[in-house]
Amino acid sequence: MTSAVAHPKLVPAAHERMPAAPRAPQDHASTFQLLVAVILSAQTTDKKVNEVTPALFAAAGDAAGMAALEARLQLQHALQ
Numbered sequence: 001m002t003s004a005v006a007h008p009k010l011v012p013a014a015h016e017r018m019p020a021a022p023r024a025p026q027d028h029a030s031t032f033q034l035l036v037a038v039i040l041s042a043q044t045t046d047k048k049v050n051e052v053t054p055a056l057f058a059a060a061g062d063a064a065g066m067a068a069l070e071a072r073l074q075l076q077h078a079l080q
Helices: 010-017 031-041 046-059 063-068 071-079
Strands: none
Touching (some): 031 046, 031 063
16 A cells, blocks of 8 residues: 655655565554554454454544544444
């Protein structure tokens, strides 16, 4: 996955140096979702994170959506 805001030479240079870089074990569709999944992984297993994040990201798949959720709802989604 590449970022639209990344410096135009940064991504190609990184791919040259690490052409087969391993993919993160957490399922994600954006860098924000990867960040959330990695934070959750610090508290539980990657397997459990991959089980609970689809429902969480369906409710709030980006930072604005996540900020709009009440803290209780965020915790409820994460613990299901």
